[in-house]
Amino acid sequence: MTHGPDDLGVAVIGTGKMGADHVRRIEETVSGARVTAVVDVDRGRAEAVASRIDGCAVHTDPAAAMASPDVDAVIVASPGPAHEGALMAAFAHDLPVLCEKPLTPDPAAALRVVEAECSLGRRRIQVGFMRRYDAEYARLKALPDTGRLGRPLLLHNRHRNVASPPGWTSAMLIEDSVSHEMDVTRWLLGHEITAVTVHTPTPSGDAPDGVRDPQFVVFETDGGAVVDVEIFVNCGFGYQVQAEVVCERGTARVGDGHALVTQTAGHWGGTIAQDYLERFADAYDREVQAWVDATRRGEVTGPSAWDGYAVAAVSAAGVRALTEGGRVPVELAERPALYGT
Numbered sequence: 001m002t003h004g005p006d007d008l009g010v011a012v013i014g015t016g017k018m019g020a021d022h023v024r025r026i027e028e029t030v031s032g033a034r035v036t037a038v039v040d041v042d043r044g045r046a047e048a049v050a051s052r053i054d055g056c057a058v059h060t061d062p063a064a065a066m067a068s069p070d071v072d073a074v075i076v077a078s079p080g081p082a083h084e085g086a087l088m089a090a091f092a093h094d095l096p097v098l099c100e101k102p103l104t105p106d107p108a109a110a111l112r113v114v115e116a117e118c119s120l121g122r123r124r125i126q127v128g129f130m131r132r133y134d135a136e137y138a139r140l141k142a143l144p145d146t147g148r149l150g151r152p153l154l155l156h157n158r159h160r161n162v163a164s165p166p167g168w169t170s171a172m173l174i175e176d177s178v179s180h181e182m183d184v185t186r187w188l189l190g191h192e193i194t195a196v197t198v199h200t201p202t203p204s205g206d207a208p209d210g211v212r213d214p215q216f217v218v219f220e221t222d223g224g225a226v227v228d229v230e231i232f233v234n235c236g237f238g239y240q241v242q243a244e245v246v247c248e249r250g251t252a253r254v255g256d257g258h259a260l261v262t263q264t265a266g267h268w269g270g271t272i273a274q275d276y277l278e279r280f281a282d283a284y285d286r287e288v289q290a291w292v293d294a295t296r297r298g299e300v301t302g303p304s305a306w307d308g309y310a311v312a313a314v315s316a317a318g319v320r321a322l323t324e325g326g327r328v329p330v331e332l333a334e335r336p337a338l339y340g341t
C-alpha cells in the first residue's frame with residue numbers, strides 16, 4: 001500500500017499476535033493510514049516489527065508514543081489488564097483509539113473508562129468486536145429488518161478453537177472467548193443480557209489440567225430471548241464460529257464454512273480454518289479500514305466503550321455463574337446519554 005501525506009499516523013501498542021497482524025494490515029491492506037510507532041514492554045519484539053517499516057519509532061511506554069507529533073491515532077493490542085492505562089493516556093493526548101477486546105477485563109475498570117470518555121463529551125473509542133464486520137454476520141444482522149422471519153426467539157452459538165494458549169483458565173473461556181457472543185447477542189438482537197447460567201460437562205481429556213472445557217453458557221435477555229453458547233477451546237480440529245437465529249417464522253444460520261466443497265474418491269468435504277486470523281481476516285480488514293476512514297472524517301463509529309463495558313458486566317456475571325453455580329443476574333450501570341438509547 002503506498003502512503004500519502006494525509007495518511008493517519010497510527011501507534012500500535014502491543015506487538016504480539018494481534019498487534020503484529022494489525023501492523024501488517026495497515027501497511028499492506030488498509031488505505032489512508034501508516035504505522036508511525038510501535039510500543040511493547042518487550043522492546044525486542046517491537047523492534048522486530050518496526051524493522052519492516054520505514055520511519056517507524058519504537059517505544060516501551062505507550063504515553064511516550066502518544067506524545068509524538070507523528071501519532072494521530074492509536075490501536076491498543078496489549079493484554080486486557082493493560083488497556084485501561086493505555087486508554088486513559090489516549091484520552092490525555094486526545095487521540096482516537098481502536099481498542100482490542102476486552103475494553104478492560106473487569107466492569108469497574110470499564111466503567112471508569114466510560115466515565116472518562118463521557119467527561120470528554122465525545123466518543124474516542126471503538127472496541128475491536130470484529131464479528132460486526134464479518135460478511136456473514138452482517139447478513140444475519142440485516143435479516144430481521146426484512147420482517148420475513150419475524151421476531152428472534154432463540155440464538156444458538158458454537159465457538160470452537162483448536163487449542164487454548166498456555167496459562168488459559170476456565171474463566172478465560174468466558175472472558176476472552178464468549179465475550180464475542182456477548183457482543184453478538186447485544187448487537188444482533190438489540191437486547192441487553194440480563195442473566196447468565198454456565199453448565200460444565202466433564203472436561204475433555206484434551207483440556208489442560210483443571211480447565212473446564214467445554215462449557216455451555218446460557219444468556220437471558222431483556223427482550224425475552226434465550227441464547228446458548230457452546231465454547232470449546234481445545235476441540236483439536238479447527239476454528240469454528242457458528243450462529244443460528246431461530247425466529248417466529250424461520251431460522252437463519254452462519255458459519256457453516258461451505259465456501260469450498262471438494263468431492264474425490266469416495267470422499268466429500270472441505271477445509272476448516274485453524275484460527276481467528278484466518279476465519280476473520282476479512283472482518284479485521286473491514287474493521288480497521290472503517291476505523292481509519294471514520295477517524296479521518298473526525299468521527300468515531302463501531303462498537304463503543306459502552307458496548308465494551310456491557311460485555312465486561314456480562315463476563316463478570318458469567319464468571320460468577322461458572323464458579324458459584326446457578327443463574328447470576330447481570331448488574332449494569334445506567335447508560336450515559338453519550339451512547340444513545
Ligand SMILES: NC(=O)C1=CN([C@@H]2O[C@H](COP(=O)(O)OP(=O)(O)OC[C@H]3O[C@@H](n4cnc5c(N)ncnc54)[C@H](O)[C@@H]3O)[C@@H](O)[C@H]2O)C=CC1
Pocket residue numbers: 013014015016017018019039040041042045060062076077078079080082100101102128129130176276
Ligand atoms: N479480536 C480478536 O479476535 C482477538 C483479540 N485479541 C485481543 O488482542 C489483545 C492482544 O492479544 P494477543 O495479541 O493475542 O496477545 P499477545 O500476548 O500475543 O501480545 C500481547 C503483546 O503486548 C505486550 N504487552 C504486554 N503488556 C504491555 C503493556 N503494558 N504495554 C505495551 N505492550 C504490552 C506483550 O509483550 C506482547 O507482545 C488482547 O486484548 C486480546 O484479547 C486476541 C486474539 C483475537
Ligand SMILES: O=C1[C@@H](O)[C@H](O)[C@@H](O)[C@H](O)[C@H]1O
Pocket residue numbers: 161176177180233276
Ligand atoms: O478473541 C479471541 C481470542 O482472544 C479468544 O481466545 C478466542 O477464543 C476467540 O475465538 C478469538 O476471537
